[in-house]
Amino acid sequence: MNFTLQIWRQDRPGDSGRYETIEAHEIDAEASFLEMLDQVNERLIAQGSRAVAFDSDCREGICGACSLTIDGLPHGPQQVTTCQTYMRDFRDGQTIRVEPFRNNAFPVMRDLVTDRGALDRIIQSGGYISTSTGPQPEPNAMPVSPEVQTTAMDAAICIGCGACVAACPNGAAMLFTGAKVTHLNSLPQGQAERGDRVRSMVHQMDAEGFGGCTNFGECSLACPQEISIDVIGTLNREYRKAVRDEKKASKKMVAQ
Amino acid sequence: MSSTFTLDAKIPAGPIEGKWNSWLDAHRLVGPRNRASHTVIVVGTGLAGASAAASLAAQGYRVKSFCFQDSARRAHSIAAQGGINAAKDYANEGDSIRRLFVDTIRGGDFRAREANVWRLAELSANIVDQAVAQGVPFNREYGGQLATRSFGGVLVQRTFYSRGQTGQQLLLGAYSALQHQVASGNAKIYNRHEMLDVVTVDGEARGIIARNLVTGELERHAADAVVLASGGYTNVYYLSTNAMNSNVTAAWRAHKRGALMANPCYTQIHPTCIPQSGEYQSKLTLMSESLRNDGRVWVPRRGRDSRPPAQIPEAERYYFLEERYPAFGNLVPRDVASRAAKIVCDEGLGVGGTGRGVYLDFRDAIDTVGRATVQGKYGNLFDMYHRITAEDPYETPMMIYPAPHYAMGGLWVDYELQTTIDGLFAVGEANFSDHGANRLGASAMMQCLADGYFIVPHTVTNHIARRGGIVDDRHEAFERTEQEVQDRIARLINVNGTTAPQVIHRELGNVMLDKCGMSRTAEGLTEAIERIHQIRDEFWNDVRVDGRADELNQSLELAGRVADFIELAEVMCLDALKREESAGGHFREEHQTPDGEALRDDDRFASVTAWEYGGEGGMPVAHEEPLEFENVKLATRSYK
Ligand SMILES: Cc1cc2nc3c(=O)[nH]c(=O)nc-3n(C[C@H](O)[C@H](O)[C@H](O)COP(=O)(O)OP(=O)(O)OC[C@H]3O[C@@H](n4cnc5c(N)ncnc54)[C@H](O)[C@@H]3O)c2cc1C
Numbered sequence: 001m002n003f004t005l006q007i008w009r010q011d012r013p014g015d016s017g018r019y020e021t022i023e024a025h026e027i028d029a030e031a032s033f034l035e036m037l038d039q040v041n042e043r044l045i046a047q048g049s050r051a052v053a054f055d056s057d058c059r060e061g062i063c064g065a066c067s068l069t070i071d072g073l074p075h076g077p078q079q080v081t082t083c084q085t086y087m088r089d090f091r092d093g094q095t096i097r098v099e100p101f102r103n104n105a106f107p108v109m110r111d112l113v114t115d116r117g118a119l120d121r122i123i124q125s126g127g128y129i130s131t132s133t134g135p136q137p138e139p140n141a142m143p144v145s146p147e148v149q150t151t152a153m154d155a156a157i158c159i160g161c162g163a164c165v166a167a168c169p170n171g172a173a174m175l176f177t178g179a180k181v182t183h184l185n186s187l188p189q190g191q192a193e194r195g196d197r198v199r200s201m202v203h204q205m206d207a208e209g210f211g212g213c214t215n216f217g218e219c220s221l222a223c224p225q226e227i228s229i230d231v232i233g234t235l236n237r238e239y240r241k242a243v244r245d246e247k248k249a250s251k252k253m254v255a256q
Numbered sequence: 257m258s259s260t261f262t263l264d265a266k267i268p269a270g271p272i273e274g275k276w277n278s279w280l281d282a283h284r285l286v287g288p289r290n291r292a293s294h295t296v297i298v299v300g301t302g303l304a305g306a307s308a309a310a311s312l313a314a315q316g317y318r319v320k321s322f323c324f325q326d327s328a329r330r331a332h333s334i335a336a337q338g339g340i341n342a343a344k345d346y347a348n349e350g351d352s353i354r355r356l357f358v359d360t361i362r363g364g365d366f367r368a369r370e371a372n373v374w375r376l377a378e379l380s381a382n383i384v385d386q387a388v389a390q391g392v393p394f395n396r397e398y399g400g401q402l403a404t405r406s407f408g409g410v411l412v413q414r415t416f417y418s419r420g421q422t423g424q425q426l427l428l429g430a431y432s433a434l435q436h437q438v439a440s441g442n443a444k445i446y447n448r449h450e451m452l453d454v455v456t457v458d459g460e461a462r463g464i465i466a467r468n469l470v471t472g473e474l475e476r477h478a479a480d481a482v483v484l485a486s487g488g489y490t491n492v493y494y495l496s497t498n499a500m501n502s503n504v505t506a507a508w509r510a511h512k513r514g515a516l517m518a519n520p521c522y523t524q525i526h527p528t529c530i531p532q533s534g535e536y537q538s539k540l541t542l543m544s545e546s547l548r549n550d551g552r553v554w555v556p557r558r559g560r561d562s563r564p565p566a567q568i569p570e571a572e573r574y575y576f577l578e579e580r581y582p583a584f585g586n587l588v589p590r591d592v593a594s595r596a597a598k599i600v601c602d603e604g605l606g607v608g609g610t611g612r613g614v615y616l617d618f619r620d621a622i623d624t625v626g627r628a629t630v631q632g633k634y635g636n637l638f639d640m641y642h643r644i645t646a647e648d649p650y651e652t653p654m655m656i657y658p659a660p661h662y663a664m665g666g667l668w669v670d671y672e673l674q675t676t677i678d679g680l681f682a683v684g685e686a687n688f689s690d691h692g693a694n695r696l697g698a699s700a701m702m703q704c705l706a707d708g709y710f711i712v713p714h715t716v717t718n719h720i721a722r723r724g725g726i727v728d729d730r731h732e733a734f735e736r737t738e739q740e741v742q743d744r745i746a747r748l749i750n751v752n753g754t755t756a757p758q759v760i761h762r763e764l765g766n767v768m769l770d771k772c773g774m775s776r777t778a779e780g781l782t783e784a785i786e787r788i789h790q791i792r793d794e795f796w797n798d799v800r801v802d803g804r805a806d807e808l809n810q811s812l813e814l815a816g817r818v819a820d821f822i823e824l825a826e827v828m829c830l831d832a833l834k835r836e837e838s839a840g841g842h843f844r845e846e847h848q849t850p851d852g853e854a855l856r857d858d859d860r861f862a863s864v865t866a867w868e869y870g871g872e873g874g875m876p877v878a879h880e881e882p883l884e885f886e887n888v889k890l891a892t893r894s895y896k
């Protein structure tokens with residue numbers, strides 16, 4: 001198959017970038033999108049040109065590194081990661097626009113490579129259970145029903161790719177944050193820090209410059225892990241409750 | 257080059273059950289208030305690195321954690337699927353620490369160190385407890401208890417799992433523990449940083465040189481101790497199940513500074529992967545081994561049988577694992593299953609376009625337990641297979657073929673997980689410690705987390721208490737090492753040839769897979785070494801690195817890694833040549849039983865071979881660590 005690529009090129013953070021047209025000839029339909037780019041790069045290097053930089057690692061949809069916007073869609077036309085997008089999903093001769101994930105909170109480092117450190121900082125602000133290494137209780141002493149496990153797991157499978165942010169017209173990180181809050185807050189182990197967790201994660205989300213949710217629902221449609229938009233409902237509920245509880249608690253402190 | 261040291265594994269005296277406790281009782285401590293004045297560098301944020309960094313930071317040390325990905329959460333460990341072993345005996349089958357120990361020693365074909373393996377089995381239960389406390393959502397039974405299943409090479413159900421994403425969940429547990437320490441100020445993560453050298457002063461590790469992958473700047477980082485958790489080297493084969501960027505550079509640089517490389521020829525070729533389909537392919541995808549619990553492996557009895565698999569009657573199907581190994585059937589260890597698949601394909605019975613594939617069939621499982629149950633267990637794996645191959649495994653058998661997967665070999669470490677460089681530790685897949693010549697399923701994650709959560713935090717403490725002390729990063733050793741790294745980068749760029757580094761990597765991989773893969777011969781290995789020399793010359797005469805050193809430059813990163821793979825490949829072949837026996841994943845065609853099973857030579861080779869760097873252009877020097885088997889009797893493995 002043959003394709004014409006219009007690829008975003010940018011030399012360093014902060015530079016003004018440009019689109020470059022690159023031909024991708026004789027590509028196997030069974031090649032993945034990234035394997036197509038590998039071949040393009042191999043040829044560019046042999047010609048003495050500069051290869052296109054992009055992130056990827058596992059190439060099987062689990063690490064969350066790959067992050068291309070293909071024809072305006074984060075990860076491309078199917079609801080899978082970029083690395084699981086295959087050229088058989090495109091038309092022979094098609095012109096394809098290839099850009100990095102677009103969001104102010106994800107600055108471009110070079111070409112198609114962005115900095116998604118803001119997502120790590122949201123986790124740092126409370127996306128964990130505060131326990132350190134050492135003797136722990138016997139797990140079966142704290143049963144978790146398969147239903148709760150399923151709710152937690154359905155959210156915990158988020159790969160942190162940021163496609164939800166890139167897809168959102170407001171650039172919100174609610175699906176990502178909601179997934180982590182749903183995972184931890186639904187488990188018995190996560191109860192002690194339930195309120196603090198959601199409060200600080202939401203504050204961090206705002207501090208990073210992510211937008212707010214106005215229910216477009218694009219995030220969930222772009223999410224390769226099919227994280228349900230319900231996690232945003234959970235996030236909002238948990239947040240409202242946490243803010244109420246905090247107010248009550250501070251009143252009690254004053255009263256004492 | 258003559259050798260200057262003997263290998264001392266520092267195994268504590270006394271009965272095997274008490275060794276670790278007696279070590280813990282006697283090791284030196286660092287007072288809680290002093291810990292903040294000590295820095296520990298941990299290279300790698302996979303299961304081993306993230307758990308080590310989080311645990312050391314929680315103890316109160318200042319931890320600097322490094323990874324080359326854009327986020328610590330993306331380390332290769334995230335891709336592990338099937339599960340993690342622990343001797344908890346929840347299934348009431350009489351499982352025990354001893355049984356896990358014996359299975360691991362036997363599975364490793366009697367080429368692992370007993371004391372380390374016992375400790376691993378002993379710590380296994382704590383790992384699951386730790387993970388649950390962090391919120392890892394393991395699968396549960398109806399009553400809310402943890403669920404378990406069985407994995408290749410064992411007869412008990414001791415494998416804990418989170419659907420088919422156990423590695424992801426365990427890694428996110430360790431990653432979140434590490435992020436907790438970042439929030440508390442004890443740890444700092446240097447993502448998009450690549451360690452390019454270890455700095456040693458008077459033979460002790462005192463820090464590293466790392467390249468900031470965004471700006472290209474070289475940075476000096478000083479520490480009291482350095483822990484390498486940089487993963488395995490299976491990408492020496494180019495195509496493997498590992499993440500594309502996994503590489504040997506951190507370990508190899510340490511090797512060149514004096515850390516010995518142990519058993520590099522022990523690599524694992526995993527039996528259940530999706531076969532290669534084209535030249536452009538960038539990686540091979542593993543289908544979890546857990547599929548062998550319900551899937552039956554077969555090929556048509558007649559070669560190049562063109563009928564669709566469903567139309568081939570029972571009598572014309574060759575269930576070769578079940579026939580050859582009636583006791584374990586489809587659940588034989590990986591090395592046995594892989595070689596059996598290779599043999600039937602060599603005999604011309606293979607299926608698929610290339611003839612290098614066998615069927616993994618769920619028809620009978622779906623008939624007996626129903627589609628829903630099969631879907632519940634393997635749904636995401638079936639979907640993944642469908643996505644990649646555009647074939648539906650509920651309707652037609654999967655096609656699988658072995659692929660390079662795991663490195664049992666790695667940096668030699670003693671009982672304290674310390675390399676032959678004082679103050680330099682190696683954990684996880686980067687070390688050689690526990691799996692001997694073959695690793696059993698669901699035990700890599702167990703080893704990574706035992707090393708990271710429960711072993712290295714104590715052995716690093718012991719080191720700091722005895723020898724700690726930081727050297728200023730303006731020390732002459734930092735100056736000199738940084739200059740050497742700089743020169744090497746300049747050398748890579750200055751070749752200015754015409755071939756992309758990935759092209760040369762592919763050539764290397766083909767040679768290694770062919771000559772130093774599932775089966776090996778003296779002749780083939782000798783040829784391989786010659787080819788590797790040619791590839792090395794081609795690399796240094798014709799590689800092309802586009803772009804500059806002072807910017808984000810992925811070709812430069814890759815070129816550096818490929819150069820190290822080329823050097824490693826030669827030592828792998830030398831090691832495979834030297835080991836004139838077959839053991840686990842190392843199969844020498846000259847050494848097999850009449851019915852084609854691996855034939856060990858315990859009189860000559862019940863030992864670890866650890867290679868010392870021979871200097872630029874020099875020959876590496878082999879050292880031996882004899883292995884004693886006092887708790888399991890040396891015996892021929894039999895899965896029949
Ligand atoms: C597809 C697949 C499925 C698997 N399934 C299972 C399973 O079910 N059960 C099981 O027990 N095991 C399984 N394994 C094996 C297991 O996943 C690995 O052995 C294990 O995750 C290795 O972890 P690690 O921490 O040693 O290294 P890795 O996870 O490989 O991490 C290496 C880290 O080191 C960093 N690094 C490397 N070099 C440098 C450098 N020079 N500078 C800076 N940072 C560096 C990387 O950035 C990364 O953070 C599987 C493996 C694969 C490939």
Ligand code: SF4
Binds near residue numbers: 159164
């Ligand atoms: S919620 Fe989905 S789209 Fe968003 S980061 Fe997680 S996996 Fe990616």
Ligand code: FES
Binds near residue numbers: 064065
């Ligand atoms: S490369 Fe890992 S998800 Fe795509």
